[in-house]
Amino acid sequence: MSTSSLRSFEYLESLPGTVFKRLYRQPSTALAIFRRMLPHLAKSFVMALLYHSHPLPVADLEQWVRPDSRRERDQALSLLERLHILSIVLNPNSPRAYALTNPFKQSLRLALTGGGDHQSFGVPCDTPDKHSVDVDFLDDFARAQWEGILHYMVGSTGIGMQGGEEVSQGVKKLLELGGLVEIKGRRVEITQAGFSFLLQEINAQVWTLLIFYLENAESVSDMRRFRTLDPFRSQANISVCQLNMDPVDVLSFLFMLGSLELGQDYSLTTLTPTQVKMLDDLRDFGIVYQRKSSSRRFYPTRLATTLTSDAGALRTVSAGFDNALRAGGDSKGFIVIETNYRIYAYTSSPLQIAVLALFSRLSTRYPNMVAGRISRESIRRAIQTGITSDQIISYLGTHAHPQMRKNVPVLPPTVVDQIRLWQIEGERMKATGGFLFKDFVTAEEYDNLANYADEVGVLVWRSDKRRMFFVTRHEQIAAYLRNRPKKLT
Amino acid sequence: MPKAVKGVLVQCDPSIKAIILKIDALDHDFIVEDLDDQTLVVKESKLVELKQRLEDELSNTQQMPEESGSE
Incomplete structure (x- = not known):
């Protein structure tokens, strides 16, 4: 998943449920969330439930997914709940069941099949523009x-x-x-x-x-x-x-x-x-x-x-945009990098030169190109300012000169490996923020919770011997713990 | 009832962990829980300081290879 959707996710998830309710009144919002934010499995769940008149029992829904994909299923369901798309209907006489939340359901139906006078997809001007632009x-x-x-x-x-x-x-x-x-x-x-x-x-x-x-x-x-x-x-x-x-x-x-x-x-x-x-x-x-x-x-x-294009389609869309951006003389790729770490960039754009200067030492500048080299020192400096080796490598790759593109792989592997090694060298420890769970009374309780954490994809580290585990977020675990005793008694 | 403690999970080589333990030994202000010889949990607010101290410690003990300056 791309960084952008991760960012927007984090922001959205921090909003209270009432905000979601108001947001989902707009069919365009429901559709945008549906196509941009949800993985395919979550989309299938939503589509299946969209025209269901009654809540679907949890057990039925779980049967759609093969047992070996439980992890994906739980992640999809928990995401849908966090985005307030899916809710659990509790009814004393029937088993627990899932249903789509209401403004979302109605809005998505409207968005897909049309109708209504919500005008949430914008209203084109009915008069021609005297100063129209292309x-x-x-x-x-x-x-x-x-x-x-x-x-x-x-x-x-x-x-x-x-x-x-x-x-x-x-x-x-x-x-x-x-x-x-x-x-x-x-x-x-x-x-x-x-x-x-x-x-x-x-x-x-x-x-x-x-x-x-x-x-x-x-x-x-x-x-x-x-x-x-x-x-x-x-x-x-x-x-x-x-x-x-x-x-x-x-x-x-x-x-x-x-x-x-x-x-x-x-x-x-x-x-x-x-x-x-x-x-x-x-x-x-x-x-x-x-x-x-x-x-x-x-x-x-x-x-x-392109703000809410489907995550998969986004790459081509943004490539299309890049092309459009550089529609002028200098075409898409302009960077040549050699196995001796020398770098030549055929550009005169101050922006591109400044970006290159973030992770390389530029020594010569000509009217249409700059030359320099990347070194341990320059990469370390970039990494200290918060740039990752992957970002550098993907930048070099996406902006490689057409001449470089004839090679397979595009970038010299020695250079790519060395950039990664330079980063690892500086990362002597890996830090992950989150919560440590400890003081479990029984092994069963520990196993149960640790396995659940693993299934919902928040587990980072566990030690069965010491009955401790570390998770990146605790909300679902807490909810699970709260629901647990009811089931047991 | 299990307990949840907020913190930052640090995974590193045993040698690095030894240095972290040494830094912590001064005022015991970094480590929340010592898990095993490659893992420990430290206070979130202290992570930046810990990284800095670790970097200082390593630059005192390690010799960096010379840059080949040819262009």
């Missing part, structure tokens, strides 16, 4: 805005920025609040989180930024959280958006954007005031295009329409 224009616009943001972030690395869109105050504040850059005096310094942000694929970057945006929007409406921030920061917070933004409005708008069609103009009439206000900010990110802020129509860009 897909190429939107791609150019999105690229200019997004690269402008990235330029602003790397502007601090010493390689001068040339051109690029001016970044708005709101975006600057957001990057600072998100901890991607630090502002020291008048200088902008990129942080560790910022470095690894730069190496992510573009869809993951968009989601990361949007989630900062959401958290920020919430902290404005939620005055209690102000006190936990230091006074200087909360000042900054207020100036970003003084409007009280409802997270449900913000989220459902984002999910709606994901279902819109590229190149089509949409009307503002069905948007809530919060969403209209959001358009200003989204325009700064390059996610939507409006000719001017008083315009009655907006165009989603490719950044918006």
Whole structure:
């Protein structure tokens, strides 16, 4: 699963159930969650239950899955419960049964079969646009805005920025609040989180930024959280958006954007005031295009329409976007790396050079290329700033020069292995946050719980001898423990 | 009733673990639970400090290979 969906998952799971209820009233949200967030098995469960009029007994549902796939089944079910899609119906006279929760069920039905006047998939403008724009224009616009943001972030690395869109105050504040850059005096310094942000694929970057945006929007409406921030920061917070933004409005708008069609103009009439206000900010990110802020129509860009694409399809979509982004002279690949660790990059883009400089030592710069080498020192430095060897390798791989692509594998294996080794060398210990369970009275109790933890996929370490085990999250275990005694008595 | 303790699971080589034990021996402020010779649980708030101390300790004892500086 890609990083972006993991991030959005974590954020979504932290929301209370009432928020989900309101979110799922929009068919576009239900559909977006369904296609973007769920693994295939979970999708099958949802589809099977969608037109069931009565709850389905737990035992029946469990029969659909082969016994050797219990782990996948439990993970799918627990995810569906965490996202408040599936709930257990408790009825004293019948066995425990699963049912889809209601706003979700209705909304997904509406989304799949049409009908209703919810207008949650956006309303295309009925009048032709006098200043209509085409897909190429939107791609150019999105690229200019997004690269402008990235330029602003790397502007601090010493390689001068040339051109690029001016970044708005709101975006600057957001990057600072998100901890991607630090502002020291008048200088902008990129942080560790910022470095690894730069190496992510573009869809993951968009989601990361949007989630900062959401958290920020919430902290404005939620005055209690102000006190936990230091006074200087909360000042900054207020100036970003003084409007009280409802997270449900913000989220459902984002999910709606994901279902819109590229190149089509949409009307503002069905948007809530919060969403209209959001358009200003989204325009700064390059996610939507409006000719001017008083315009009655907006165009989603490719950044918006790929927001909630199916995880599997995403790769091709983002590749398509990359191609569109680099539609100009310099084609997709520009990096040549040799077995002696020398690296040649045929690029003059300050952004790409700055990214390369994160993990290599560049020594020569020509008008159309830079040359340098990667070394133990440069990789270690990158790893210390929070970049992983896998990120570096995938960056090199996806941007390899066409000449390199003739080789199988594309990157010289010695270099790839060495980059990994350099990372392992620095990682003398592996740290995993979570909870240690101990003090079990009986072996049976221990076995039972440890096996359950393993099945739901949270177990990291266990010692049968000492009757202890370590898990990454404890909510399900606690719920399991609470349900347990009832069953036994 | 089993007990749950919050912390960070650290998995490492026995040699590294020996150094962690040595760091902890000063004020016993890092380790929550010593599990086996490759695993232990440390306090979440102390992880960054522990990593730093470990790095310091290792740089004192280990000689880094020289970089070949040819371009």
